[in-house]
Amino acid sequence: MSESFGNAKQFVQIYNQIDEYMKNRLGQGSSDGSYSTRIRILAKQDSSFKKYQDILISYGELRNAIVHDYGRDEYRIIAEPYTEEVERYQKVKEELMKPTLAYDDIAVKSEVLYSLSPEDKIAEAVSIMDRRNFNFAPILYQGRVMGVFSPETIFSYLADYGEIKNTDKMMMKEIKNYTNLSSKKLEGFLFLPLETTVVDVEALFSEQRPQTQRLEVVFITKNGKEDEALLGMVTIWDLAKAKNQ
Numbered sequence: 001m002s003e004s005f006g007n008a009k010q011f012v013q014i015y016n017q018i019d020e021y022m023k024n025r026l027g028q029g030s031s032d033g034s035y036s037t038r039i040r041i042l043a044k045q046d047s048s049f050k051k052y053q054d055i056l057i058s059y060g061e062l063r064n065a066i067v068h069d070y071g072r073d074e075y076r077i078i079a080e081p082y083t084e085e086v087e088r089y090q091k092v093k094e095e096l097m098k099p100t101l102a103y104d105d106i107a108v109k110s111e112v113l114y115s116l117s118p119e120d121k122i123a124e125a126v127s128i129m130d131r132r133n134f135n136f137a138p139i140l141y142q143g144r145v146m147g148v149f150s151p152e153t154i155f156s157y158l159a160d161y162g163e164i165k166n167t168d169k170m171m172m173k174e175i176k177n178y179t180n181l182s183s184k185k186l187e188g189f190l191f192l193p194l195e196t197t198v199v200d201v202e203a204l205f206s207e208q209r210p211q212t213q214r215l216e217v218v219f220i221t222k223n224g225k226e227d228e229a230l231l232g233m234v235t236i237w238d239l240a241k242a243k244n245q
Contacts, residue, residue, distance in 0.1 A: 005077040007086050008066050012077075014089045015063045018056070021097055035060045047199040048099050052092050059089050099197040103220050106198055106242040107232030115140045116149055118173035122164065125149055125172070136217050136235060139172055139179055143229035145219055147179030152187045188215040193224035194231065198242070205236050
């Protein structure tokens with residue numbers, strides 16, 4: 001065991017930084033509760049704390065095992081944690097205090113996003129989306145999302161009409177009743193603000209949605225409003241791709 005207890009000192013420092021951060025987040029009176037109590041409170045408010053709740057509580061218990069408290073911020077180190085645990089604790093701290101934004105890390109930016117206009121031909125869109133393996137293409141007008149061309153669009157139209165005639169000439173605006181977001185029964189879409197974190201998006205995709213609707217796409221705008229210009233888009237596949245990198 002190292003006589004300098006370098007890992008233990010760093011571990012305790014991380015613990016103290018997280019605890020101070022939680023106290024600042026919770027405000028006056030939060031110092032009266034315990035470290036684990038503060039974690040549980042913030043886990044109800046913050047996706048990152050919810051994600052790491054069990055790890056944080058475990059590390060709080062580990063902190064108590066490696067030091068002997070004398071009160072008034074005085075303590076003696078009696079054990080040394082593994083380097084891997086210290087590094088993991090540091091990464092958790094960084095994610096809590098400086099969470100990665102979805103727009104910065106996993107969103108497909110509007111400048112490079114495959115999108116459609118109301119005047120685009122359906123046949124051309126189907127061909128491109130099939131070739132590039134896209135399931136969802138936002139329909140934009142003056143930068144704003146007016147609808148989404150998707151598998152449900154095709155299936156709903158076919159259920160009503162049996163076939164799509166004159167696809168070479170038919171434009172997106174002619175099937176707007178099937179591309180409007182309000183018309184979607186199976187596919188779910190959300191608008192979220194720029195400050196949305198990756199952990200927030202992970203939590204939303206993992207949540208159960210009402211009835212049979214499944215969240216398919218998250219649209220990011222400045223303030224998370226539908227009438228704002230689209231800045232980026234995230235699908236479950238973008239999230240999975242980022243995790244595997």
